[in-house]
Structure formats: structure tokens, C-alpha cells
Amino acid sequence: MNKASSDLCRLFGIDRPIFQAGMAFVTTGRIAAAVSAAGGLGCIATGGIMGSDELRGHILRVRDEAPGRPFAVNVLLPTGADDSATMGGVDITRMQLDTCIEEKVPVIISGLGNPVAVIDEIHANGSKLVCVVGTVRAALKVASLGADAVVLSGNEAGGHCGPVGTLSLAQAGSGRLRVPLLLAGGIAQPAAVSAALALGAAGVSVGTRFLACSESDAHAVYKQAIIDADERATTVTSACTGKPSRAWRSPFVISWEGRENELQPYPEQAVEHFWRGYAGAVEGDLEQGFFPMGQCAAAIDEILSAAAIVELLAAPAEAAV
Secondary structure: OOHHHHHHHHHHOOOOOEEEOOOOOOOOHHHHHHHHHOOOEEEEEOOOOOOHHHHHHHHHHHHHHOOOOOEEEEEEOOOOOOOOOOOOOHHHHHHHHHHHHHOOOOEEEEEOOOOOOOHHHHHHOOOEEEEEEOOHHHHHHHHHHOOOEEEEEOOOOOEEOOOOOHHHHHHHHOOOOOOOEEEEOOOOOHHHHHHHHHOOOOEEEEOHHHHOEOOOOOOHHHHHHHHHOOOOOEEEEOOOOOOOEEEEOOHHHHOOOOOHHHOOOOOHHHHHHOHHHHHHHOOOOOOOOOOEOOHHHHHOOOOEOHHHHHHHHHHHHHHOO
């Protein structure tokens, strides 16, 4: 393992530089425990809507099934949220953060907004903060504010994504941060991990590959869509939340093509359509649902266990000298 990966693992108390991304509705305590037990960093996704009792239950499950292992909770801080926003509203985000603080969650992963208002509070609790961003400018900003690590997420990534491809982001950001850098977007096979490490990343954050695993709560229809996907199966759309998201070209997504001017901004679009994320991910509703999915789905052709995925993706890091 190279120095950057070793430092990342030491900082977060993990054995392998593999972070499992938080994905609404489907990355619960079940998969987070499996990833953490395998030596990576498992993550519980709040999806911007999870209540405190449910979140606490997932936290307790991780501690029961992966005792002593670090894990993370993904909390959304979307720009434009108000008190009552359907996804990432101020009140529910505050409740989620309070639960994480009460439970002494080791790592909090933030996305979609500026974490400046909560960084000191998170650190005072003894937790680490990882920020997911889509530009080098944002990466430099959150690092200067005190983030313990940064995930640069490319346009290839499933779910909410930035405007720039992973390869370009990696080259632009490598060597410019004083904290560990992880890459996300397009990571599904060991060769992609090797490339990330060669480009200067300390590790990777992986979403879609973990969707198609046995411990994911994704509906079987969702998993099969990933297995069947080719490189043209996804697109970037604001149809579900009003913020750009990469997803499978489902009937709902296709219905907005050519009339993007009718889309409302966040949070108005989310108020009307955020339910479709649950309909797709958990209920497998092909007609009405929304299915976040990265372009790397084209490289996924089987369902594996979370432990097998961690082992597969960690091999290049463990082989590095």
C-alpha cells in the first residue's frame, strides 16, 4: 500500500482505502456493517429524509454486526434548502446531525452544500468530516475549512453529480490538497482503482458497484437494471430533485427529455418528485421510479457480496509498494 493510502487508512482506522458511498434508501446499516467488517468504510445514507429513530437503529446495527469498526453517516446539506424542504430540509438535517452527535458516529460525510456551519461541532464531538464535491475549487475550499478528507466526484457518478469527468478532476486536483483525496465516479473494477491511485488519490469512494451487491437494500429490479446496463443507459437529469443527478434512463426520466425548461429548481422539483427515488430503489417501479446509477454500471455483470467487492477493489492498493 502506498503512503497516501496508508495515511488514509490510519486516519480513519480502516484496513482498506475503500469508502462505500451513501445512497438514499438502499445503503442502510446492513451494507454499512458488511463493508466496515470487510475493512472498508461503510456508510449509512440518510437521503436527506431519514428520521432520528430509524437512523439510530441503523447505527446500532452497524455496531452490533461490525463491532469496533469505523463507519460513516451521509448527511445532505443542499444549497437552497429551507425548513420544510422534502430532501435535506434544515430541520431534519439538524435532527440527523444531533443523532450522529449523540451516537458519537466516527465519520460524517456531507454532500450538496457548504459544511462550514457544522465543521466545528462535528470535530468537537470527536468525529471526522469527509466532504463530497464536484470541483477542485470546492475541494480546496472545504479542505481549508477543516475537512479531514475530500471526495472528488466526477460526472460519471450515479446520483447527484458535478459537471466535470473524474479523470479531469483527478489531474486538476492531485497534489493540491493538504488532506487525503479520494476519487468517485466510474469506479467498478480493480483497474479503475489502480488508475485512481496512479493519479494521486489515497483511495476511492464507490457507489454503483455496491448497489449491485447482496447486502444492498436495492430492489431486485434495480440491481438487474445495473447488470443489464450498457454505457449509454444513464443520463444526467434534474427531474427528481431539481439538482443534476445521473440515473438510469427510466420512463420517468425519458418523459422529461426535450422539455427541460419545464423543470423546477430545488426544492420545488423535489417536493413533487422525490418520492420517485423510493419508488424506484425500494419498490422497483420501472414506470414511475427514479434509479440513480453511474456510467460504470456497464462494467458490472454480477451480484457480489459487499466483502467480495471490498476485497476485489482493494487488491491494487494492497499490491502497491
